[in-house]
Amino acid sequence: MTRFIFITGGVVSSLGKGLASASLAALLQARGFKVRLRKLDPYINVDPGTMSPYQHGEVYVTDDGAETDLDLGHYERFTGVACRKSDNVTTGRIYSNVIAKERRGDYLGATIQVIPHITDAIKQFVQADLEDEDFVLVEIGGTVGDIEGLPFLEAIRQLATDIGRSNTMYIHLTLVPFIAAAGELKTKPTQHSVKELLSLGIQPDMLVCRCEHELPMSERKKIALFCNVRQDAVIPALDAASIYEVPIRYHNEGMDAAVCRHFGIDAPPPNLTVWKDIHIRKTKPEGDVQIAIVGKYTGLLDAYKSLSEALDHGGIANNVRVRMNWIDSEIFEDDRPLDHLEEVHGILVPGGFGERGSRGKIQAVRFARERGVPYFGICFGMQMAVIEAARNLAGIEGAGSTEFGTCKEPVVGLMTEWLRGNALEKRSANGNLGGTMRLGAYPCTLAEGSRVRSIYGEAEISERHRHRYEVNTDYVSRLEAAGVRFSGMSPDGVLPEIIEIPEHPWFVGVQFHPELKSKPFDPHPLFTSFIRASVNQSRLG
Ligand code: GLN
Numbered sequence: 001m002t003r004f005i006f007i008t009g010g011v012v013s014s015l016g017k018g019l020a021s022a023s024l025a026a027l028l029q030a031r032g033f034k035v036r037l038r039k040l041d042p043y044i045n046v047d048p049g050t051m052s053p054y055q056h057g058e059v060y061v062t063d064d065g066a067e068t069d070l071d072l073g074h075y076e077r078f079t080g081v082a083c084r085k086s087d088n089v090t091t092g093r094i095y096s097n098v099i100a101k102e103r104r105g106d107y108l109g110a111t112i113q114v115i116p117h118i119t120d121a122i123k124q125f126v127q128a129d130l131e132d133e134d135f136v137l138v139e140i141g142g143t144v145g146d147i148e149g150l151p152f153l154e155a156i157r158q159l160a161t162d163i164g165r166s167n168t169m170y171i172h173l174t175l176v177p178f179i180a181a182a183g184e185l186k187t188k189p190t191q192h193s194v195k196e197l198l199s200l201g202i203q204p205d206m207l208v209c210r211c212e213h214e215l216p217m218s219e220r221k222k223i224a225l226f227c228n229v230r231q232d233a234v235i236p237a238l239d240a241a242s243i244y245e246v247p248i249r250y251h252n253e254g255m256d257a258a259v260c261r262h263f264g265i266d267a268p269p270p271n272l273t274v275w276k277d278i279h280i281r282k283t284k285p286e287g288d289v290q291i292a293i294v295g296k297y298t299g300l301l302d303a304y305k306s307l308s309e310a311l312d313h314g315g316i317a318n319n320v321r322v323r324m325n326w327i328d329s330e331i332f333e334d335d336r337p338l339d340h341l342e343e344v345h346g347i348l349v350p351g352g353f354g355e356r357g358s359r360g361k362i363q364a365v366r367f368a369r370e371r372g373v374p375y376f377g378i379c380f381g382m383q384m385a386v387i388e389a390a391r392n393l394a395g396i397e398g399a400g401s402t403e404f405g406t407c408k409e410p411v412v413g414l415m416t417e418w419l420r421g422n423a424l425e426k427r428s429a430n431g432n433l434g435g436t437m438r439l440g441a442y443p444c445t446l447a448e449g450s451r452v453r454s455i456y457g458e459a460e461i462s463e464r465h466r467h468r469y470e471v472n473t474d475y476v477s478r479l480e481a482a483g484v485r486f487s488g489m490s491p492d493g494v495l496p497e498i499i500e501i502p503e504h505p506w507f508v509g510v511q512f513h514p515e516l517k518s519k520p521f522d523p524h525p526l527f528t529s530f531i532r533a534s535v536n537q538s539r540l541g
Contacts (some may be wrong), residue, residue, distance in 0.1 A: 065440025
C-alpha cells in the first residue's frame with residue numbers, strides 16, 4: 001500500500017525543504033522501503049525552462065525530457081531513483097491542462113472552478129504514474145501563507161480524506177530563530193505558521209525545526225504543546241557541515257522512527273553505511289584541488305547546483321576536497337586569463353546561453369588547451385571549445401555559433417531536425433522557446449581507443465541533454481585534421497556528442513549534462529576522471 005507524506009514549509013523560504021524531503025526519503029529507503037519523491041510548484045510558468053537561472057536556479061532535466069525544479073536533482077542524488085516528468089508540476093501546467101480539457105468539451109455544462117476542478121487535477125497528478133511505492137513524498141513549493149500555494153494545500157488536505165488519514169502524513173518545516181539580543185530561541189514563528197496551516201484544515205504530524213543552535217528539550221516540549229504535535233515528532237534540524245550528513249542527523253534525531261510510528265509500521269533500523277562512508281570521505285580528505293568554473297551565472301550558485309555536487313562527488317571518489325573557484329567569464333574581457341587561472345588545477349566551462357560572456361569562456365578554453373591544464377567543457381562549454389579549436393588550431397577565421405547571430409563559419413549551428421528514438425523532432429528558427437530544446441536522455445556511441453571510452457568502460461552510454469544548438473558536422477574533418485577527436489557520436493553518426501584532444505593531458509567536451517546523473521554514492525565517471533587529472537596537475541605543481 002502506498003502512503004503519502006506531504007512536506008510544507010513555513011516562516012521563510014530557503015529552509016531546504018528539498019533536502020529535508022530527499023533526506024527523509026533516503027532514510028526510508030535505507031529501511032528497505034520503495035520511495036518516490038514529487039514536487040508541486042505554485043508558480044505560473046508551465047515549467048522552469050523559460051526562467052532565468054538567476055531567478056530560479058538550475059533547470060534539472062529528467063531522462064524523459066522534462067525541465068524541472070532543481071529539488072528533483074536532490075531527490076535523485078539522495079535516493080538514486082530516476083525522476084520522471086510526472087514528478088514535478090506547476091500551477092501553470094495544471095491550469096493549462098484543465099483549460100485544454102475545458103476547450104475540448106470534457107466538462108461540458110460545468111462552470112470550471114478552483115475547487116473541484118483545479119484541486120482534482122492536482123490530486124490526480126499526485127497519485128498518477130506510481131509503481132507500488134511504499135512511500136511517496138510530495139514537497140509543496142513556496143511558503144504556507146502564499147496566495148499561490150492555496151490550491152495545492154487544499155488538494156493535499158482533501159487527499160487525507162480520499163486515501164485515508166492513516167495513510168497520509170503532514171510534515172511542516174519551520175524556522176526557530178535565535179535572537180541574539182535576548183540570547184533565546186524563539187518558537188513563536190513556528191506557532192504562527194502552524195496556525196496558518198490549521199486555518200487551511202491541515203494539522204501537521206511532524207515539525208522539522210531549522211535552527212542555528214541546539215533546540216533544548218524545554219523548547220521541543222513547548223512547540224509540541226502549542227502546535228499539537230507529539231514531542232518525539234518535533235525534530236531539530238541544525239545546519240550541517242555537508243548536505244550528505246543530513247540523513248544521519250535526522251536519523252539521530254529520530255525522524256524516520258517517528259514516521260514509522262505515525263504509520264504504525266514496524267521496520268528494521270536503517271542501514272546507513274553508505275551515508276557514513278560519504279561523510280567520512282568528505283570530512284577527512286587527503287588533499288585539495290582547485291577547480292575554476294568559468295561561467296556566467298556565478299552570482300547565484302544554485303544556477304549550477306548539480307554541477308557543484310558532481311564536482312564534489314568527483315572529490316569524494318578521489319578522496320580530495322574540491323575547492324571551486326567561480327569565475328565570471330566577462331572579467332577576461334579586461335583581465336588576462338593568466339591572472340585568474342594560473343593557480344588552478346582544472347578548468348571547467350559549464351552550460352550556458354547567449355553571446356554575453358562567451359568571449360571570456362573561449363579565452364579560458366584557450367588557456368587550458370595551450371597550458372595543458374585539464375579542461376572539461378559541458379554543453380556550451382563543449383561548443384566554446386569547438387569554436388576555440390576551429391579558430392586557433394584549424395585556422396578557420398570567423399568560426400562561431402549561430403546562437404550569436406549569423407556568422408561566416410557556423411561551426412555550431414541551430415538544430416532544426418533530429419531523431420528521438422524513431423520519431424523525427426522538428427523545430428524552426430521562430431518557433432516557441434518553451435520546452436523545445438533537445439531534451440532528456442539520448443544514446444551516444446563512444447569511439448574505440450578514445451579517452452572517454454576508457455573512462456566510461458563501455459561503448460554505448462546514455463546522457464541527458466538540454467540545448468538548441470549542435471556542433472556542425474561539416475567541420476568535423478577539418479577539426480580532426482587539427483587534432484580534435486570526435487570520440488562520441490549519436491548512434492546514427494549525425495550528432496557530435498563528445499570531443500577530446502588526445503594530445504592534451506585531459507581535454508574533454510560533452511554536448512550533454514553528465515552532472516545530472518552523478519550521485520555521492522555513485523560519482524559520475526567523467527567527474528571522477530576530471531578530478532583525478534586535476535589532482536595529477538596539482539602534483540606537477
Ligand atoms: N546555448 C547552447 C545551446 O542551446 C548551450 C546550452 C547549454 O549549455 N545547456 O545549444
